[in-house]
Amino acid sequence: MRIGFFVWEYPPRLIGGLGTYAEYITRDLVKMGQDVVVFTLNPGQLKTSEVIHGVEVHRPLNVDASSVLRLFVGNELQSWGDQLRFFSSIFTNDILCTSKFVNSLIRKDGVHFDMVCVHDWLGGMAASIVKSETDLPVVFHVHSTEWGRSKGMGSKVVNDIEYQTSVVADRIITVSYAMKEDLVNHGWPGEKIFVVWNGVDPEVYSxxxxxxxxxxxxxxxxxxxxxxxxxxxxxxxxxxxxxxxxxxxxxxxxxxxxxxxxxxxxxxxxxxxxxxxxxxxxxxxxxxxxxxxxxxxxxxxxxxxxxxxxxxxxxxxxxxxxxxxxxxxxxxxxxxxxxxxxxxxxxxxxxxxxxxxxxxxxxxxxxxxxxxxxxxxxxxxxxxxxxxxxxxxxFTWEKAARQTMDVYEGLVESYHRGRRK
CATH class of the missing domain: 3.40.50.2000 (Glycogen Phosphorylase B;)
Known part of the structure; x- marks a missing residue:
C-alpha cells in the first residue's frame, strides 16, 4: 500500500510529540512493507526531497503569504497579529504539499496512491484539498484539539478546520479512549472514530x-x-x-x-x-x-x-x-x-x-x-x-503500526468494494 502522509513536523525538524510520533510510526509502517510518502513543512534550510530510513520525504519550500492574507481574512485571524505568519505557513504548506502530491506525483508522474492520512488541524486543509482533487480515501489522525489545548477559549478558525476535517475524512484515528469520548461529546461522528495508542521503542528506551x-x-x-x-x-x-x-x-x-x-x-x-x-x-x-x-x-x-x-x-x-x-x-x-x-x-x-x-x-x-x-x-x-x-x-510502535494498518486496510478495502458495486 502506498500512503500519502501529511504532517507538520518531521525529522530532522522536531518540535514536540507529533514529530516523534511521525518519525517512529512511518518507520514501522515501512518495516511492515508499506510505502510511505511524507509531505511536511520546510523552514528553508532542509532538502526538498530525500529518503530517510526508507521513508520518502517531500518538503516544498514555503513562502510567507501573511501580508496577502491580512487583506481578506476575518477579524479573528487579523487579531493573531504576528502569529498570522504562523497560520500563513500552515496554509501555504498545505497548498504546496497537496499541489506536489496531486499535480507532480499523481497527474504528471503517474504515481499510484492507495490513501492519504493527515495529522491534526495542521494537515486539515490538505485533507479538504485532496478530497476535492482526487477520489482517494482520507484518514484524519487527531492527536489533540484546539478546545482542549486552550481551555475552550481558542481559535474558532482552528476549531472549524478540525470539525470540517472530521466531516470530509472517511476515518478518524485518535490516541486514547478518553479522547474519543471527548470528540463524540463535541459532536464528532463516533462511528468514524477508532482508537490506536501511541508507543515507544523498548529497545531504544531501555x-x-x-x-x-x-x-x-x-x-x-x-x-x-x-x-x-x-x-x-x-x-x-x-x-x-x-x-x-x-x-x-x-x-x-x-x-x-x-x-x-x-x-x-x-x-x-x-x-x-x-x-x-x-x-x-x-x-x-x-x-x-x-x-x-x-x-x-x-x-x-x-x-x-x-x-x-x-x-x-x-x-x-x-x-x-x-x-x-x-x-x-x-x-x-x-x-x-x-x-x-x-x-x-x-x-x-x-x-x-x-x-x-x-x-x-x-x-x-x-x-x-x-x-x-x-x-x-x-x-x-x-x-x-x-x-x-x-x-x-x-505500547510499542510495532503494535501501533499494526493497529493503524488494520484501520487503513479496512478503509481501502471498503473503497474498492464500493467501486465494484
Missing amino acids: PGAVSKAEVRALRGRYGIKDDESMILFVGRLNWVKGIINLVQAMPAIVKEYPKAKLVILGTGDEEANIRNLIKRLGIEKNVICRFEFVPEHERIVHYAACDLGAFPSVYEPFGIVSLEAMALEKPILVGARGVSGLREQVVISEPGQTGIHVDGGSPSDIAWGLRQILSSPVKAKQWGRNARQRVIDY
Whole structure:
C-alpha cells in the first residue's frame, strides 16, 4: 500500500510529540512493507526531497503569504497579529504539499496512491484539498484539539478546520479512549472514530541503553547525590502539562522529604513563571530547571537517572514522555482527571501497578501522589519493572503500526468494494 502522509513536523525538524510520533510510526509502517510518502513543512534550510530510513520525504519550500492574507481574512485571524505568519505557513504548506502530491506525483508522474492520512488541524486543509482533487480515501489522525489545548477559549478558525476535517475524512484515528469520548461529546461522528495508542521503542528506551557512568554524570551535573531522590518532569512548559501545579506541590514534599529534588526539562511559555514561583516558594535548592529541548539519547539518560517521573497534565490526549519513562523502569505519577490518555497507560492497583493517578490541577493531590511513591523505594522499583513490562505488552510502535494498518486496510478495502458495486 502506498500512503500519502501529511504532517507538520518531521525529522530532522522536531518540535514536540507529533514529530516523534511521525518519525517512529512511518518507520514501522515501512518495516511492515508499506510505502510511505511524507509531505511536511520546510523552514528553508532542509532538502526538498530525500529518503530517510526508507521513508520518502517531500518538503516544498514555503513562502510567507501573511501580508496577502491580512487583506481578506476575518477579524479573528487579523487579531493573531504576528502569529498570522504562523497560520500563513500552515496554509501555504498545505497548498504546496497537496499541489506536489496531486499535480507532480499523481497527474504528471503517474504515481499510484492507495490513501492519504493527515495529522491534526495542521494537515486539515490538505485533507479538504485532496478530497476535492482526487477520489482517494482520507484518514484524519487527531492527536489533540484546539478546545482542549486552550481551555475552550481558542481559535474558532482552528476549531472549524478540525470539525470540517472530521466531516470530509472517511476515518478518524485518535490516541486514547478518553479522547474519543471527548470528540463524540463535541459532536464528532463516533462511528468514524477508532482508537490506536501511541508507543515507544523498548529497545531504544531501555535500561540497558544507558551506562552507570552516564547516570552518575547526569546526577552529578544537577548536584543530586546517591541518597537523594530525583523527580523528573519532561515536556512543554505550558498550562496543559500541570507544571506550575507540580512546582507548587514541592514545598510540601521538601518539608517531608528534604532530599527530594525536581528536575524540569523542557521549553515553553511558562519558563518565567516557573522561575519566579521557585524563588517565591524558596525551593531553589530542590528544583533544578533546564529550559532546553535535548537530543533523544540525553533524554533517555534523564529517565535512567531519575527515581520517578511526574507528568501531572490537566489535558493530555495521550502523552509519550510517560511511556518513555515507563520503558526505563520508572514508576510514574500522572494527571488523570478530565481528558487524559495517561490514565490508560498507568495501572494504579495490584497486581501490575505502575504508578499513581492524581488530579493534575491540584498541588495538594500531586503532593499526595509523590508521597505514595517516595515513601516506599522498594515498592516503587517494582512498579517500575511492571511499567516496562506494560510498555512491552501494549505500547510499542510495532503494535501501533499494526493497529493503524488494520484501520487503513479496512478503509481501502471498503473503497474498492464500493467501486465494484
